[in-house]
Amino acid sequence: MDNSIALVTGANKGIGKEIARRLADAGHTVYVGSRDTVRGERAAEEIGGDARPLILDVTDAASVAEAVRQVAALDILVNNAGISGENRTPEREDTDAFRRIYETNVFGVVTTTNAFLPALRRSEHPRIVNISSGTGSLTWSTGPEFPHQGTYAAYRSSKAALNALTVFYSHALADDGIKVNALAPGLRRTDLNATAAASDGDPAEAAAGAVRLALLPDDGPSGEFFSWDGTSVPW
Known part of the structure; x- marks a missing residue:
């Protein structure tokens, strides 16, 4: 996995920026995906190394298509872009909030992944x-680990859907040698939502877990769900 080319969506801040930073520090070329031109350019400059800003809105098919035209080769895709919502149970959440969150967290992943598959299929180690x-783990949600009583329902259900997609993509792309895994980054100090903003979790710690999955050896796992520390998470 030396000298790989990576794309991290939503990489102008938070966990995504730290993932991009770690990959760049390791000597890889990193496209810093960002919806905002100025923020993307600033993030790439701050990350340093061979970090390159890339305007990319995962909810806009035209934006994704333009990004594909600018990325000739790709080895690693990190679907990091995501949004949350209010701390609400499903019966208190507006349907439009579900649509907005799923548009980024689920449909955006499908749009971006499918668009970049031709480039990934040309990679030796995709x-x-x-x-x-x-919190998207249904096993944990029905046990004592996360006694949230259905809060952040739109966000958490979108991540459960993303987990299912991880399994389906891993099966569908196995013959192409593309390894697909999901990461539970843990509660981190980001602007994802009020709970995250109030936490003291270091985003860089979560990024280390993502980079491990991005640089898996060819005999590494696929279709798995891992915590930031490398331990398995139940679906």
Whole structure:
């Protein structure tokens, strides 16, 4: 996995920026995906190395298509772009909020992944990492690990859907040698939502887990769900 070319969506801040930074520090070329031109350029400059800004809105098919035209080769796709919502249970959440969150967290992943598959299929060591959430684990949601009582329902259900897609993509792309895994980054100090903003979790710690999956050896796992520390997370 030396001198790989990576794309990290939503990489102008938070966990995505730290993933891009770690990949660049390791000597890889990194496209810093960002919806905002100025923020993307600033992030790429701050990351340094061979970090390159790339305007990419995963909810806009035309934006994704333009990004594909600018990326001739790709080895690693990190689907990091994601949004949350209010701390609401499903019966209190507006349907439009579900649509808005799924548009980025689920449909955006499908749009971006499918668009970049031709480039990934040309790679000798293709990898896809989906940044999910431990709160999207149905096993944990029905146990004592996350006694949230259905809060953040739109966000958490979108991540459960992303987990399912991780499994389906891993099966569909196995013959192409593309490894597809999901990461539960843990609660991190980001602007994802109020709970995250108030936490003291270091985004760089989560990024290290994502980079491990991005640089898996050829005999590494696929279709799995891992925590930031490398331990398995139940679906």
